[in-house]
Amino acid sequence: MKKSAATIRAEERNYYQGPEWFCTFPTNPIKGLEREEGIHRRDPSSVIKVDDTYYVYYTKSYGPHVGFSSGDLSAKVFPWDYAEIWVATSKDGWTWEEQNVALKRGEPGRFDDRSVFTAEILKYDGKYYLVYQTVQDPYVNRSFENIAIAVSDSPLGPFVGSDEPILTPTMDGEWDGDEDNRFLVKKKGSFDSHKVHDPLLFHYRDKFYLYYKGERMGEEMYMGGRETMWGLAIADKIEGPYVKSEYNPVTNSGHETCLWQYDGGMAAFLRTDGVEKNTIQFAPDGINFEIKSVIPSGPIAPGPYRPDEPTTYPLEGMKWGLSHKLDGWGHLVRFDLSTHQADIYKRKSKFN
Template sequence: MRQESLAMRRAREREYGKDSTWYFQFKYAPVTGLGYEEGIHRRDPSSVIKIGEVYYVWYTKSSGSSVGYDTGDLDAKVWPWDWSEIWYATSDDGVNWHEQGLAVGRGEPGAYDDRSVFTPEVLAHNGKYYLVYQVVKHPYLRRSKEYIGLAQSSSPDGPWVKADEPILSPACNGEWFGEVDNRHLVKHRGDFDSHKTNDPCLFFYKDQFWLYYKGYPMGEQLTCAGRETKWGVAVADRPEGPYTKSVYNPITNSGHETLLWPYKGGMAALLTTDGPERNTIQFAQDGLQFEIQAFIEHPPEAGGPFRTEHSDIHPLEGLRWGLSHEINSPWHYIQRFEVDERTKHLCNNKCNH
């Protein structure tokens, strides 16, 4: 009698063979104005929003090579996103971009954001605009904590007014071992976000503000599934907070940069890079309990999708196109991603192309 292997049982129970409308492949194309430039890093684009006839995007910008932590110089640029600021650009077509200048800069010496501000995301709500982003205080060490900041404006062109303090902080309930600046040495690790909170993504959802973010634990390890990163969410009645972290955190077991979009009352998400469920599209009807819908090949890195008002017409309409960064060069730059039209037969007829 024929028996069923564990592999085939998993495939049957998890419906690996279903013809999923959640599945697509991606293609990439260069953009003008934000592409490769010697000596400059542009990376981590926000979601793209359209105001009138103009597209807007915000991103991390810095200059100069990074040299790592071990130079002994506390002012040395340790990562491409170190000594960064948030800039923005506009476009008439989503392909040809015009850099407009600085949006949010570093704070004054001694401020919580005096070293670097980076990895922005944008929310337009009730005639106001909100940027959420990562911040680091000087000096930038291996054990440095990373927080989430917020700035708001009545215009996408600014000026932007920063919150007086971070809106979200690491759990800080682990304990380092010894005095050496080694992030892997701990007495106890604490929560999944005991070391860093970063990659924020803000939504007005269920009449509250939901702040999705990525967490790193103290003593983070490299496993067979990649880095030990997971996502959490915190909820507030006002965009400035105070935010309360969900009792369900972490709400994913995988994923690097957060990328989410609304769909029919729930939240869809693209998880990439790290974790056992990396490179999957997932969906949570309640915004919390995510389940895998499809496995994705070559997803955009640090993708910021175009925020359409029509994301309910198809599961992937909120991911139809956007911007991502490319790091396979000495200098990071921004490119465009799109759904590959060769796979559009998997999309229903209501999709806009």
């Protein structure tokens, strides 16, 4: 019997798996962090629980943005420009109360003086750690962006940021000419030659695993869209130094990082960009990821609830959380896990 290319590809890539990892993510409004004219709230962190209270950290900025073409180096470029990291609390995950600035921008001249944004939170050894992106003034097309870490004794802060970045781009590409154009290059360099974004930190295998998104100098569009990929840097101590994995990039797709620990390994949701967008993947060693399901879509920039105890089934790490919605002015919404279609399939299989 002859086999088509599609059949051969499906067999080779192990497409015929069970539905254990298949799901959808309905979203619903929340109270307290709704759309508000003139304010951007976006990129929520994972949600943590301290005693009886949930905490989330997110990017907040004010006013419209004009992009890079205005000619005014002081003008706000993007919703995450001139931003700070705020914290909100909730008792039930639905009604939230905005509390205060958790982390402010750095003093003039520092690497983080223009904006701090896209934070993630980790509870460790009685303290609270934020990892986040930074931009130094002026913010232009060819600006290199870094990742820093901040610490506090309280989940409400204030958080004190590191004096230097803990992760920087490789910067091993070469610009072509002096025009402020990030697509004009003589050499593109590594997958993270231009920017390191979307940090996500775990205490894993007695080390600290820092996942991040890389952006390349001279980035191009391919069959799956933008050529963004994820990298990994590992440290023995939480403050670093962080050493990039020799396996980088550890994904060939994905925009905002979204991962959770499961069964001794790392599960990941790759929402968009790249040939493997809208997939859930799993790496038993936290490095070598394989596709476990292809899902219709998912929440934008999801920050799932991260319980202290280990998860007991594959998708528990995405049971619920917050994401952002882009509606003129970004605001936060709640997503929940739905395994309805997979559950129907399993019930039918049980009685067939």
